[in-house]
Amino acid sequence: MHLDGTVLRGPSFEPVEGRVVIDGGEIVSIEEMETTSDDIILPAFVNAHTHLGDSIAKEAGGDLSLEELVAPPDGLKHRLLREASRDELIEGIRRSLQFMESTGTGTCLEFREGGVEGVRMFREAAEYSDLQSLILGRETIDAMQIADGFGASGANDADFETERTATGEAGKLFGIHAGEVDSSDINAALDLDPEFVVHMVHPDPVHLQRIDDSEVPIVVCPRSNIVTGVGRPPIAELAERTTLALGTDNVMTNSPSMFREMAFTAKLFDLSARDVLRMATVNGARIADLDRGLVEEGRPAKLLVLDGNSDNLTGAQDIVRAVVRRAGPADVKRLVL
Missing domain, CATH: 2.30.40.10 (Urease, subunit C, domain 1)
Incomplete structure (x- = not known):
């Protein structure tokens, strides 16, 4: 053809x-x-950070803080996920995958709550989707073993040493949230030598130096950061030091549209169009070692x-x-x- x-x-x-x-x-x-x-x-776009399980709770908790929205185990999203039926969760994920395909995304990196069953539900939802989903299980090593890797919530929630070791031994991806609300979890996250870090809104000079030395890739999610009120990642400083990719983050707060993420990022940070398009395509692929x-x-x-x-x-x-x-x-x- x-x-x-x-x-x-x-x-x-x-x-x-x-x-x-x-x-x-x-x-x-x-x-x-x-x-x-x-x-x-x-x-086709690579959406380098999604939480599609939250598709059952779009625009819920609009006046809540980030911690009230998503902090485990009792943030609003976790309560809503526990209350939703299996069929509701699968249908929500399926519809979001369908939307992502309709908006040009060919690959996504999903941080999947719910342990082993959460990974299984996602695979069931994605059964008829042509979009490639790399699923990073959360909460348990067993979830990582049947997924494509492990997606850690943040180093202030646990030390994740055991999970990081097991993920490395399995030859799978290890990603972690860091620097979203403040800088307190960044050093501990970088100590884990992750394949990539998500957010990095609040790096201090020492963290920027560590990023420069390690060249650990970073996935930025600007729309999510603005909606949750945590601030703006220093994209120019980060881009000087490492590979940056784009993600749409939580479906509660943002549609998983890379068109919207690109336009918002290009205009808010005055980046060149080519730099933003790389963040939305090849840079996300490099994080996951995809050709x-x-x-x-x-x-x-x-x-x-x-x-x-x-x-x-x-x-x-x-x-x-x-x-x-x-x-x-x-x-x-x-x-x-």
């Missing part, structure tokens, strides 16, 4: 008029040629096709900027997974 249009090629997302040729699920060539197609071809997130020969064909002639995108003078700051679900023409 082939896709014609403007191809955002390689790590620079250089707009090239031409054709992407796909065979056996792989990009075999990118041919520069004249085409009548207005389509825009780019990598995707770029339109290049030899890469898996995980692609998003936008209608460049939509009412929203027609007339765009800078295509990459328009994709990041302007595009939305109505512009999605096709998701190739």
Whole structure:
């Protein structure tokens, strides 16, 4: 099969008029040629941090603090998760996965509550989804063993040494929240040598130096941080030191739309469109050691096709900027997974 249009090629997302040729699920060539197609071809998004189990509680607790919302074991989300039926939880996750596909996401990294049963419910919800979900189990080592890794809540909740050792021995991903509310849990989180850290809103200079030395990747979730009132991550300082990826975080507080996350991030932090698009694609893939997130020969064909002639995108003078700051679900023409 082939896709014609403007191809955002390689790590620079250089707009090239031409054709992407796909065979056996792989990009075999990118041919520069004249085409009548207005389509825009780019990598499918990688949402590097989600909590889709919370899909049963959208916009709940809007006036609560972060601790009141999500702190284990008695934060609002945990109470609502305990009260919901198994069928309700599975259906909520399934609908969020469906929404993510419709908004261009091809891969997500999910921090999944509920132990072993939570992981099983997620897999059941994802059974008919083409989106690749990497599930990081929480709460127990048994959950990690049947998942793709372990997602720790934060170093102030427990030391997680045992879980980190077991995850490493299993050759799986270990991610942890850190620096979301304040800096008190950052050193302990970094001591665990995680594959990645989520949030990092409040690093002190000593933490920035440790991030520089270790180059531990960081997933930032700016919309979530603003909604929960914890502040803004110092993205410019972090980007100088390590790989940054984007996540949409908790479905309670934000839709899992990478279009919204990209536009918000680009405008709030005045980042270049290319930097933000890397955060939403190849950087998230690198965190999970996945060979995707770029339109290049030899890469898996995980692609998003936008209608460049939509009412929203027609007339765009800078295509990459328009994709990041302007595009939305109505512009999605096709998701190739």
